[in-house]
Amino acid sequence: xxxxxxxxxxxxxxxxxxxxxxxxxxxxxxxxxxxxxxxxxxxxxxxxxxxxxxxxxxxxxxxxxxxxxxxxxxxxxxxxxxxxxxxxxxxxxxxxxxx
Numbered sequence: 001x002x003x004x005x006x007x008x009x010x011x012x013x014x015x016x017x018x019x020x021x022x023x024x025x026x027x028x029x030x031x032x033x034x035x036x037x038x039x040x041x042x043x044x045x046x047x048x049x050x051x052x053x054x055x056x057x058x059x060x061x062x063x064x065x066x067x068x069x070x071x072x073x074x075x076x077x078x079x080x081x082x083x084x085x086x087x088x089x090x091x092x093x094x095x096x097x098x099x
Contacts, residue, residue, distance in 0.1 A: 032063035034091035039069045039082075044098040053094060 028034060036057060040050040047070060054066040067090070073079060086093055 031061040035065045036092045037086050037090040038094045041097045046096040050096045
């Protein structure tokens with residue numbers, strides 16, 4: 001006895017939801033006297049790169065305070081305490097992630 005197969009094809013493009021457009025963050029005129037948090041996801045050498053940025057940033061932007069932070073988990077996890085600290089203390093953020 002032969003069986004008839006029924007196939008359903010889905011549109012591989014899917015439906016793109018509307019993405020709200022947000023204005024860019026205001027840019028700092030200068031890093032002088034500012035605190036820049038440099039956060040490493042600690043994957044594939046990002047820690048080495050970010051530590052070098054923290055070391056050299058004051059050479060290129062005198063008066064800046066660079067703070068190294070090793071994010072304790074992967075990029076997809078929320079670390080509210082870290083983000084709250086950055087929002088409270090930082091003037092700018094450099095976030096290094098690798099895939």
